[in-house]
Amino acid sequence: MKNGLLFDFTVDKTTKTVFITREFDAGLSLVWDAFIKPEILDQWVAPKPWVSKTKFMDFKVGGRRFYAMVSPEGQERWAIQKFTSISPKTNFKMTNAFADKDENPELPGSDWEYNFSEQNGKTKVSITIYNESLARLEKMIEMGFKEGYAMSMKNLEELLATLSQK
Numbered sequence: 822m823k824n825g826l827l828f829d830f831t832v833d834k835t836t837k838t839v840f841i842t843r844e845f846d847a848g849l850s851l852v853w854d855a856f857i858k859p860e861i862l863d864q865w866v867a868p869k870p871w872v873s874k875t876k877f878m879d880f881k882v883g884g885r886r887f888y889a890m891v892s893p894e895g896q897e898r899w900a901i902q903k904f905t906s907i908s909p910k911t912n913f914k915m916t917n918a919f920a921d922k923d924e925n926p927e928l929p930g931s932d933w934e935y936n937f938s939e940q941n942g943k944t945k946v947s948i949t950i951y952n953e954s955l956a957r958l959e960k961m962i963e964m965g966f967k968e969g970y971a972m973s974m975k976n977l978e979e980l981l982a983t984l985s986q987k
Contacts, residue, residue, distance in 0.1 A: 828974065
């Protein structure tokens, strides 16, 4: 990457796990907020030209986020996330499952863990995504998850640069 910020994406099929590490040229508080505040999250999390639309988000242990990725044609892909553990500005864990518009999850889902750390004004986010089934992991990759997530991370980098100037 031109700016020297770390981006690593590793798939381990033996453990059905995806490991993502991404560095941002922004402070910890701002990066943390970008992951937990729906008004910021919706601005970057969907790979363009899709947009993210959060119906509701309650960021607390046992709380949920219900949202859709919406295509330019208006096609909606819903998902539900349930927060299982939160250590402010350090770590949070959640389960994620695709769902229908009525909040009925399609199981199995995946377990996500986010770790945040800051050094020299840069914030590193490490994400571990565990899938119960290899089939789900392979479907995720097949659907363009790596490319889509790389685009989302680029969106976030650009958004953070804008927000950091405010």
